Amino acid sequence: MRGNAEAHELVAPGSLDAALALLADEPGQWTPIAGGTELMVAHAAGRLNAKRLLSLWGIAALRFIETSPDSMAIGACTTFHDLRASKAVAADFPLLAKAAGWIGSIANQSRATLGGNLVNGSPAADSSPALLVYDAEIELASVHGKRRVPYAEFHTGYKRTVLEKDELVYAIHLPRRFAQHRQYLRKVGTRRAMAISKVALAANALIEDGSVREIRLAAASLAAFPARLYRAEDAVCGGPVSPEVIRAARRALLAEVVPIDDIRSTADYRTCVAANLLEEFLVSLKTEGPQQ
């Protein structure tokens, strides 16, 4: 432990309203902390810059999974354990359930939250590709009220988001319209447990009469933040999947990603593997039956 616990303030307002009031009173002064699986790592290493922290842990109004006929709402402080344990998530959003199961370890999943995963803004965030292909919307709250933004517009740069200084992520909304879609999620990392992804790709597609009517592709660790792969989608959408389409999709993907060399992998490896994952998904579309 190289950090100094006495150098940091931590308060637990206990309710969403009290937390929002504190953020409004002193904008930019308080850093929210939920399960602490990111910030406490920085704290232990002595590199936690935030001096005043606002605990969201234990605020029941931020931890829920609610299903309506058209959508599911997931509270920002819902843990990955909660997501794994939810039959509704497994039934409607299997890619999110799958991602929740490979985040860190059991001990991480019992503390790490879905909202925290998004606000932290890692390019490698495990839940992000699934949320992107499910057309997630992020609901933000402040003392002035709530607003929604498409998740595809939430990240604005490396570790940057549209969150204002007096806002918290309140909930993640997912439309329940993917039951007929083929769905795919694969993460490539050093080992199955604990590893941060070198590349992850999520995809879904709606096939009608042998043609791709809808397709969504999203990747982690291929750019400064998790993002949809619109050009690759355009290369596939509207017709049958043929070897020519697969080649065109690979070329489109290579043209739109900007991977980096870092301690976990190289740009070349990431690019090649991402294209291979895309091909794996597209090849699977030519077969009948549900795909996972």
Next chain:
Amino acid sequence: MSIGWSAIEFVVNGETRNVHVPPMKRLLDVLREDLHLTGSKEGCGEGECGSCSVRMNGELVNSCLVPVLQAQGACIQTVEGLACDGELHPLQQAFLHCGGAQCGICTPGMLMAAAQLLANNPRPTMAEIREGLAGNLCRCTGFKRIFDSVLSAAAQTEIPMASETHAR
């Protein structure tokens, strides 16, 4: 800047305990330094190795990643709370019998992760054991004897562990 300290009350291994500490002090450090429960170890200090694993309100957590203020009112079980009335817990007996401990640094965390697994799943498969313990690293055993220990404990006993994080 002077930061206010917090009065924390929680239940640790069945006993109500009170400490007065900085709110950002890690639960691991409070357990070891303030409560002198040194069974929980610090390995990596970043939630990767699991040697600080404890059970909090019936869930497994890395105590190095929990600011103690977030443990206010919690029921916590550490490795010191596994044995009961001088009798080793069946998992501890199985680790002894199967050679599941060598240098011992990872052992408290392995035991707590295993206790968590068996509380939810008294008859785990080997695959489930491997997943349940995937966040706990061991540099000595090669893991097989640890997994065998958990299998052995699960096969031999009906373990009412779900109640053990709560006050007796």
